[in-house]
Amino acid sequence: MDFSAIRLELVAALIALGLLVFGLLTPRGKREVIGYIAAAAFLGLLALSFLAPGGGGSFQGGLYLDDPLSLFFKRLFITAAFLVSLMSLRFAKSLEESRSEFFSLLGFSLVGMMMLASANDFVSLYIGLELMSLPLVILTAYDRTSGKSTEAGTKYILLSAISSAVLLFGLSLLFGATGSFSYSDTLKALGSVADDPLVVIGSIMVVAGFAFKISAVPFHMWSPDIYEGAPAPVAAFLAVGSKAAGFAALIRLLLFALPASSGDFPLLILSLSVLSMVVGNLIALPQTNMKRLLAYSSIAHAGYILLGLVAASTAGVAAMLYYLVLYLFANVGIFAALSAFGEAGGSSEISSLKGMWKRSPFMAASLLVCLLSLAGIPPAAGFIGKFYLLAEVARQGKLWLAALALVMSVVSISYYISVIRVIVMEKAEDESRIRVSLANKAILAVSVLVTLGMGVFPAPITEWTRAIAGSIVR
Amino acid sequence: MIGLDHYLVLAAALFCIGFVGAVVKRNAIAVLMGVELMLNAVNLNLVAFDRFGVHVVPLGQSFAVFIIAVAAAEVAVALAIILTLYRRRSNTRVDDLDMLKW
Known part of the structure; x- marks a missing residue:
């Protein structure tokens, strides 16, 4: 059997298992070192994804696909895991026990995300989804000294279990209509039975399950609570990793398995996108907690990114990919600052x-x-990303949609600016300097460099995302 | 004669009962039981489609086995977290989860 198509996943799984064993072998006092090893291993994996990205093609007869799109997402997830493990060094040090498992769970969740990006069959899709979510749930509830963390974990596991049951019921109905779990066979079979009620109900339930993962309105209720309760590095991983993985799966699902451009499907995606932009931005306005504000802003951003799927064209998908990259670095930067601030004794209230x-x-x-x-x-970079998305939607003649997104984006400026006003203009009661750890400084520097770089010289990444989108959208 | 439709109606009923249970129950353990009902409805659907379909390979049955395995992992994680919750507050009512809200 040829394993080259899943090389990166195998290495990631080995890293996760290795960290687990290593944690058991190291004496109790010396376990701090495991965070550095985890970060180094993820960095090595990122290097491997550029040097020897895998053989391409498929694994196990199309169960699993290794193509430019999945490789793009895998690099995104590995980058997120690397930055988040750097961000967690201090948090892990503050834990009294089970430090080593923290990084191992991060690795397992990473494997789940990678599977989700490569899944070309409903079975691997579901396994990837659960492999990603279960470690994330444990990580959310990791801080056992905090009631909020436990509460967030409980809410997350209960809601995520309900959403995956809904997704599965949808999958079982689709299976009944098409007789297959593979994307290509499903697409073929759906050509003849697209109006079958089984198919309509089934696909709506499947899309609902993924709308939960990307926290699109009306399936967004969980994310503010979980972002607020989870430790800051975990919230960062949820915000960028879990959401990007949801989009990775959704892109492939809508372009390759379900007839995205036929029937009422465009309307379904369109309403998810519009609702997310409007509700997310409006509820973000009165927020007083930075993490909740970021949760609502991430809901709004899910709406913007969905615009690319509404367009469902090469330029639309390319704009989504571009946006996901800039979204990753902007969010990681903000969460790194929040977690550094938290380490210095600050809270996540905006007034602090x-x-x-x-x-x-x-x-x-x-x-x-x-x-x-x-x-x-x-x-x-956010400006360029929004410009690409809106330009593509407007080019397809949906001017009202582009105008709405623009208006909501202007609304969103007001709450971002109010945070900036607090940071820059208001005087602190306590004027002591905040010491930022070297790891957090590095994350902040990388985020700022990439964010400004993508904004000033958008060409290289634009070319890259266009090429990837061009290779998959027919 | 019992046919595919009977199984589908049963599965749909199970799913709805499970969903309503998961949404209205006050106790976190009862919510999990509702989720289990929903998952079993899915398994019933898959196996029934397999039995009455014309497939050469029993795909649905194999997926059902996957679902059973993953559901067990999910319940293990959920119960562990609910136990932590119980240690802090001595109850598992989901109504009391109100530290986080806007």
């Missing part, structure tokens, strides 16, 4: 960020750049 500009200019400046990127203000 007062006078950040005086207390740590570097952290404040990086937060500023990342927030501007999410708000879509040049020269940060």
